[in-house]
Amino acid sequence: MTQLTGHSSALDFAQPEPVDMASGKYVKLWQGPQHPGITGNMSLELTLDGDTIIDCKTHVGYLHRGFEKLMERRSFIQNFTVVCRIAVPEPTFNEYLYSHAVEQLSGIKIPERAIWLRTMNLELMRLASFLMWIGGMSGAFGQYTVPNWTTAYRDFVLDLFEEMTGARIYHMYIVPGGVRAGLPDGFEKRARDIMDGAEKLLDQVERVMFNNAVFKARSKGLGIITPDMIDPYGIVGPNARACGVERDIRKDEPYLAYDQLNFETITGKDSDAYERAYLRLQETRQCISLIRQCLDKAPKDGPFQADMPNVLHWKIPAGETYVKAECTRGEYGYYMVTDGSEFVRRVHVRGPSYTHAIAVMERLAVGNNIADIAGLMVSLHTYPPEIER
């Protein structure tokens, strides 16, 4: 494990000097908001010297729907339909954290079965999200076979979601007080079959993608994150673990059933695009193991919902909390303040992309070739909607 030695005074926090565009030496190029090499609707304003990036600015706002503002005017249960839309490929983490924050402020304890079903739901979400990400990463480097495999296989995981929750994308399964339903008949067998298939698929992905000479040549050494950047930039999740920083909320501050699951925090050595990608591949495998463990250990019967007040007239005592979970990209958090009324006073959603896609991206992009910007961006695994909230 890499030992962090606190803040490095040598680390340059300064913004780059403005580029003299009037000199005619440089070209300005916008990558996004509609571009296959961009993750979601955001754009990068790139200043180029030849084909080398000398300045990068991230622009967001193309998806701003004002969720945090909307939540201040809606009842606690109405907000539930809003939160899952904050990170489109991973709505479940929003459902869980919103529910968890509300439960914590109102003192609701959820049943044991709900704890396990929530854990399994979150890990299934992690698997679906990683499968989509592997496709994006591979596609960004010009390999179009792997995206077809993983995106198609993600649909089998979405089938499981459909069985479990009734929906493929916005599940609204984890609700305040527990979960909406137990597992349908035959779910366990189908889930195990899909996990077996996913494991075989990942072996093929490793052979085709990670042993590919072009992928290796282009991703190794690209966008290196050094340990002294981790705390100043607030880097979390696989981006931090890939440079040896052993931090995983599931392990460090276990929530739900993670303290009863057998797994180790996976770390890398040099956090470049290749290392980050390989670490995520290993975490995808780990995820399959966690889902199997959940299937083994989850109680087969018992209540899955706590007794709840009438949610149409639900008032939550005044208080403040910050709850967090380890999503595929690192620390995802909900800060909630209540004032005893039927409405939330303030919700702040902390997504890892906030820093990864702006401060970190702007720093790492400089000095790279324009052809590598898409790969660099996907290697940071960013979701714009969680920046704009």
Added chain:
Amino acid sequence: MKDMLQRLQRDFNISDITERQLRLTTFHVKKQSAETLLRELRDREGYTHLNFMTCIDYIEDDIFTLVYMLHNYDKKNTLGIHVNISRDDEAMISIHTLWAQAWTYQRELREMYGIRFPGSPRVDEDFCLEGWDQIPPMRREFDTKKFSEERFGHRAGRQSEQPRKHMKVELYPNRGGDEK
């Protein structure tokens, strides 16, 4: 933890210390001491991770409460540092020299609440709202419904909840609802 809080009480006059939950404590500090306190927590107490920075609008008391959430990975503790500033003189000392990501939060707070952070990089650039000419939208007095009605006009609701009837009457009145 207790020793640290006592020392901070003595040195920085922190108040309203509340243990919100296991491993989360919040307290208030005066605006003038906030930057020094944050630096102290980061450099001496190991609170090296800025989880986020946000604001709560207490319009009834005419204050904004800025919240700095810091985490200590070794002790697994989180601190919520609250700083009250006046809604009229909405300025705060920038912490962009303490965390390399802080300027982004400050830029967002400038846009969403109108709080000024003198010296913070690119703080006056648009963040989410390009060309916004209204009051900062996260302030409590900004009425989203009124704004959308004025900007986009009133849209009448459906007369019928039956999609078939709605299609027939509203969208295809001349075709009898038949799309063929």
